[in-house]
Amino acid sequence: QVQLVESGGGLVQPGGSLRLSCAGSGFTLDDYAMGWFRQAPGKEREFVAGITRSGGDTRYVDSVKGRFTISRDNAKNTVYLQMNSLKPEDTAVYYCAASNILLGPVVTLTTQYNYWGQGTQVTVSS
Numbered sequence: 001q002v003q004l005v006e007s008g009g010g011l012v013q014p015g016g017s018l019r020l021s022c023a024g025s026g027f028t029l030d031d032y033a034m035g036w037f038r039q040a041p042g043k044e045r046e047f048v049a050g051i052t053r054s055g056g057d058t059r060y061v062d063s064v065k066g067r068f069t070i071s072r073d074n075a076k077n078t079v080y081l082q083m084n085s086l087k088p089e090d091t092a093v094y095y096c097a098a099s100n101i102l103l104g105p106v107v108t109l110t111t112q113y114n115y116w117g118q119g120t121q122v123t124v125s126s
Helices: none
Strands: 003-007 010-012 018-025 033-039 046-051 058-060 068-073 078-083 092-099 120-124
Touching: 003 092, 018 033, 018 092, 018 120, 033 068, 033 078, 046 068, 046 078, 058 068, 078 092
Parallel strands: 010 120
Antiparallel strands: 003 018, 018 078, 033 046, 033 092, 046 058, 068 078, 092 120
16 A cells, blocks of 8 residues: 655644654655645645655755755655744644656656645744
């Protein structure tokens, strides 16, 4: 059974940090490009960060550039999202996703991803 399982979410104060993890089971993540998305209440799911299969290329939404870092450890079958300098507007459910589009740059549309995790809640509040 193919599964992506996110962990690491929680409640953090503004300016704080969290590291999200996404572990794959039932398949090998290094066969896929990976992405992180988020969805706040009443809003559409949006692309946050993505990384190519090799890890050689990454892409971020403008609002998180310089604060978030996506990385992957293929030996551990895990993808990470390091989130620093968190802001209240980062509050959302965060999802990881796997894409079998391996040529070209990082893809950013939800329709370009084949597998999704169940999400982990991140709340930034004082």
